[in-house]
Amino acid sequence: MTATKETRPRGARRWAIDLRPLAVPEFRRIWLGGGIAMLGFQFTAVAVPVEMYALTRDSFWVGLLGIAAFLPLLVFGLWGGAVADARDRRGVLLVSQALLWASMLALLLQAVLRVGSPVLLLALVALQSVGFAVSGAARTASLPRLVPAALVPAASTLNFTTYTAASVAGPLLAGLIFASWRTDVALPIAYGVDTVLFTAAVWATVRMPALPPEPDPDGDGSPRKAGLASIVDGLRYLATTPVLMLSFAIDLIAMILAMPRALFPEVAQERFGGAAAVGWLYGAISLGAMLGGLTSGWIGRLRRQGLVLVVAVVGWGLAVAAAGLARQLWLVVLLLAVAGASDLVSAVLRQSMLLVYAPDRMRGRLQGVNTVVIAGGPRLGDLRAGAVAAGFGTGVAWVGGGLVSAVLAIALVVVFPALLRYRATPAADRE
Incomplete structure (x- = not known):
């Protein structure tokens, strides 16, 4: 009876964000x-396109960025994911963070010196992207080694919610x-x-513990290599899991066709007449994601994760399209916030499905693919x-993109219904 009550919380606890992963010191430091x-990154995310x-x-x-x-x-x-499976993930993180720091210092220096080169901006964004790609794969692949499997959805939600909260405050x-x-x-x-x-990251x-690669149960005990063969092995594994493949595909449709942020500087200036509006536009999606995360207690109890993921992606596209039609700043922000809440749900479900589905020896490589999808x-x-x-x-760029993404997402799962049929395994059955 006690277990039943804990798995079926009542009242506000059904909706409030699950904070149990913060009881794990290692996760708590990484989260903070x-x-x-x-x-801090959100300051750069606004400054570079501006x-x-x-x-x-x-x-x-701006789009070339x-x-x-x-x-x-x-x-x-892809390569960073292979490295994260072959090397100590803590060491991989430290090296990639050093590269990120170097790119930040370079952006600061060119702004101080007023170099004024669009080409240099493109080059520094590319350098920063290298560090982000490697660190993102190693950091997220480490999550199931830091918290119990039953807390992976809650830990993923905490990460997404905190990052989106920062993405609200930063642009504002x-x-x-x-x-x-x-x-x-x-x-x-x-940039400064x-x-x-x-430095907090x-x-x-x-302070992280060492996270060396776990032994490969099918290997000969020799060190795993982070080469092309390893990447191909990870892609081959991904090809055998259509649910994960479809979750990546539907997210790409949503982001490529409906993401409107490259339009924010122009829209802020021409439609809303001020630099302050650009902060609201850049922060609106994250505001919705943050509010969605704070009321996300229900996500960890979902069984029909695939169906809810599809609904969230379609909701994202429709909300983005509606925001493009609005002419009042408050209404644009509200509709973009609805889109952000939908994106939070889809991101948490996709991340949880990946981390639970894949064995540890594959998580770095699959997370590398996921990094390409969610960031690329x-x-x-x-x-x-x-x-x-x-x-x-x-x-046309804003409204049309949102509508087309919603239509194509529906068409994809109608033709390939495996994602719609996916049901999560209860945590009790996995343990």
Whole structure:
């Protein structure tokens, strides 16, 4: 009877976010350090496109930032996942974070010196993407080694919710900076905040326990290699799990076709007439995701995870399209927040499915693929939005993308219904 009551919480506990993973000290440090670092990263996430638009006055150049970030993600996300399966994940994190720190310092330096080069901005975004790809695969693949399997969905939700909370506060604070100072003064401040706050992530990684690769039950005991054969082995495993393949595909559809953020600098200036609006636009999606995370207690109890994932992705596309039609800033923010809540649900479900489905020896490589999807998809979406806006205007790029993504997501699962049929295994049955 006691177990039944714990698995079926009543009242507010059914909806409140599950905080049990924070009782694990190792996870608590990673969660705290990552959240602080993510707050700093949001200053750069706003500053780079604002600087690019200020230099070029062209949303297409802002969209090129997406491709500059995606190509390194594609290569180093896969390779970084293989490295995370073959080496101590703590060591991999430290090396990749050093690279991230170097890219932040370079962005700060070019802003202080007022170099004013769009090409240099693209190059530094690409360098930062290399570090992000490797660190993202190693960090997330470590999660099931830090908390019990039954707490993986709750830990994933905590990470997403904290990161999205930082993604709300960061753009709003960055918007205040750009509203209070000239762009050439605000840029070094924004980049400098990111550089300082990133120390929290490095501190958390230094305090992590060593996470050497677990023995391969089918291997001969020799060290695992992080080469092309290892990457192919991971992709081969992924090809045998259509549920994971479809979860990646539907997310790519949503992000590439419906992500509107490359349009935010232009829309903020032309539709809402001020630099402060850009902070609200960049923070709105994350605001919705944060609120969705705070009321996410029900996610860990879902059985029909595949069906709910599809509904969330379709809801994302429709909410984005509606936001593109709105002409009041508050309504755009509200609709983007609804989209963000839908994205939080889909992201947590996809991450939990991956971490529970895959054995530890494969998690780094599959997380590398996931990093390419979750980080690369929005960047390809930036390129798509910028290119369509340059040719047909921001309205077509924003509204049309949201509608097409919803239609294609439905079509995909109608043709390949494996995702709709997927049901989660209860935690009690896995233990």
